Amino acid sequence: MESQQAQRKNEHLSLAEKDYQLNHQHDFFNDVQLIPNALPELAVADVDCAIQLAGIKLDWPFYIEAMTGGSKQTGKVNQQLGKIANDKHLAIATGSMSIIFKERDAASSFLTLREADPHGVVLANLGAHATPAQAQQAVDLIDADALEIHVNAAQELVMPEGARDFHWLDNITRIVDALTVPVIVKEVGFGMSRHSIEQLLQAGVSWINISGRGGTNFARIENRRNHELDLSDLDNWGLTTPETLLEAQKTAAQVVASGGITSPLDVVKAGVLGAQAVGVAGFFLHQLITAGPEKLATVIDQWQAELPRLLTLLGCQKFHDLKQVDYVLHQQLWEYAQQRRL
């Protein structure tokens, strides 16, 4: 019999899939229109999709974002995701590893990922309450190339067993100072305002994953899991990914995007709005759960074939060049940008 925390990790997978099926219809990136380039003066063969994430070279600008680990079932999913990351040369993040400090057996469910992807770029993941020593321990366990620290106040507040105290900034600074690898601070699907981004920059964080609304929604998921208190008020909480990308513009942050990315065009639009790299969680999980690892691998093949073509169409030799592409914001997104003076 697995612990309550391990069972929660299993439930997250099935509830995230249910959340995807019920809510994936709307793509907030539809409000971002790219201005085409009829004369790209470029060949597809000239395009190089490689990027730098926190000083680490990645062959592709999108990666498999933090999802799971902590139980037997999730260890198997990590093994499958790790193999795909390895085969397709994608970076990959583990789900939160905090369970390894409570349960001796939990470590193996993260090691499956590293064993399947022995030489790839792997990001460890912990909550913002972890001590610097725990952060280093998590990194060392899987020989991680960087650490993601997630900030997830909205999710915690919906969980009966969740945190209620969110004094995080000083601890984040301590982790950044102590660690031997780069630290990326990430949201989990509610986005970050310019103010929050500035606070993180002040705290010494330079890589920030603004993870916005539009895909997996952990307020909805945790609300389904517990019936103690109905917090469905938070079902639409937070900033959409395009909104939070606009918030990050003109800050000094090195921006990573995630939240509702379901196509190569979304990856490109995130790059146009300023993202240096793009994480994908719920959509890849959906492919894996409903159609299996071979199907997910085929989808990634398609993305890797399409991305260089989209960059060519926009006259961009590198992903980084997307920042020069002109765009128009439609409807609500334009109103948002106006009112926020972004």
Ligand code: FNR
């Ligand atoms: C997540 N996410 C997540 N994030 C994190 O930092 N630590 C974690 O442990 C988890 N766990 C987790 C489990 C599952 C099943 C999913 C689908 C997602 C959040 C994830 O990394 C991402 O920020 C959001 O899901 C938004 O991206 P998508 O899902 O809309 O692509």
